[in-house]
Amino acid sequence: MTSTPAGSITVTMEGSNKSTTLPLLGGTLGPKVADIRKLYGELGIFTFDPGYGATASCESTITYIDGDEGVLLYRGYPIEQLAEKSHFLEVCHLLLNGDLPNAAQYEEFHKGVTYHTMLHEQLRRFFEGFRRDAHPMAVMCGVVGALAAFYHDNLDINDPRAREIAAFRLIAKVPTIAAMAYKYSLGQPFVYPRNDLSYAENFLYMLNAVPAEPYVSNPILARAMDRILILHADHEQNASTSTVRLAGSTGANPFACIAAGIAALWGPAHGGANEAVLKMLAEIGSPENIPHFISEVKDKNSHTKLMGFGHRVYKNFDPRAKIMKETCHEVLAELGIKNEPLLDMAMEMERIALSDDYFISRKLYPNVDFYSGIVQRAIGIPVPLFTAIFALARTVGWIAQLNEMIGDPEYKIGRPRQLFVGAAPRNVVPLAKRG
Ligand code: CMC
Secondary structure, eight states, X not given: OOOEEEEEEEEEOTXXXXXXXXXXXXXXXXXXXXXXXXXXXXXXXXXXXXXXXXXXXSOOSSEEEETTTTEEEETTEEHHHHHHHOOHHHHHHHHHHSSOOOHHHXXXXXXXXXXXXSOOGGGHHHHHTSOTXXXXXXXXXXXXXXXXXXXXXXXXXXXXXXXXXXXXXXXXXXXXXXXXXXXXXXXXXXXXXXXXXXXXXXXXXXXXXXXXXXXOOOHHHHHHHHHHHHHTXXXXXXXXXXXHXXXXXXXXXXXXXXXXXXXXXXXXXXXXXXXXHHHHHHHHOSXXXXXXXXXXXXXXXXXXXXXXXXXXXXXXXXXXXXXXXXXXXXXXXXXXXXXXXXXXXXXXXXXXXXXXXXXHHTTOXXXXXXXXXXXXXXXXXXXXXXXXXXHHHHHHHHHHHHHHHHHOTTOOOOOXXXXXXXXXXXXXXXXXXXX
């Protein structure tokens, strides 16, 4: 453990004379954490925290979020600076290895990733088993999980070299798989990766190139894609990352763990929100319908949410949303799009929501997904692919978190407890005698 002692708290059980003193742990940043591990042994009680909103499940050195201040740091570096001054593969090196690479380290890392961009030819046949209208996330769950069937040499998570190669393979192949899922849905030929292009350019190339036409890459759009990848690369212990850690805690192989993360990311409350934002904007249709939609959101019985708003940790502007909004304007300017009705509607929605007491009192601000869908649509990404791109970007974060867990000498299988509220013990009555 690298946390430091930071005092203690005493817990006393009302109505009994039992009490215990629990250590408080301090990290580099953020609130102190009560170490409750001996609570059950000493007082016979568990803690209750559905949704884990108040529970630190691990020590981590990777990503720090200050939700009240709207701060996001990868390994100490502010997300704004990384988005401006670095590229996605540098950020991958940072997340995996703890620091930004120097030129020689970058060269080696870049080679390590690009060496693995192609898929085993036999994997191509997997795609034919899917319907053409399959959601790309369904294809990603299946094909990424299936990588374990091809790389038996990478399945031992306790072997650091096997983990390193699995990391390269996953980071390199996930864009190829996402692009193939899209090409398959169109009925177009798969496009093999090009290692002379940057990571983001190569992904756009595999999505958009066709054998019949020359392909011209647009550096502004490639930069915007790169930025989307940086912004989504890690976000500490969110639902999909915790899923990856939990799956990995059983000793499952890295390909299976990342497939589990992709499944968890798919939900509309998590990575699926970017797709849901565009659907929501399309359904609202035009700005004059926004007030009615907002009143529906505020009506508890409607179960309608303002997608792209709110966050478990950010109770202030999501810093990624700010960068995404700027990127959105840059991309539209580059493409010469003066009027983008969806962007106009999103900005009007943001204006109305941020002046409405419902959202102000609940500290609901736009999150990264509010603008990322609009940027992706402008780049020419089809809506069903949005969440797959989130998965593509987050793969490196999941691997970094998985590796960190495996390297922690204190890690053990994840196994939460419960507050049982079901039936007390009772006897089985034979079927014939049951009333
Ligand atoms: N629209 C309307 N009301 C909301 C929203 C929203 N988007 N988000 C939260 N609320 C309300 C919620 O109903 C509750 O109200 P009340 O106190 O009256 O019961 C209050 O705000 C607190 O919300 P919560 O459900 O306790 O918050 P949570 O931390 O459990 O949920 C969230 C966080 C992201 C799941 C939720 O805000 C949400 O569903 N947002 C929309 C989906 C979305 O945009 N997700 C992307 C998150 S960022 C990218 C990622 O991490 O994947």
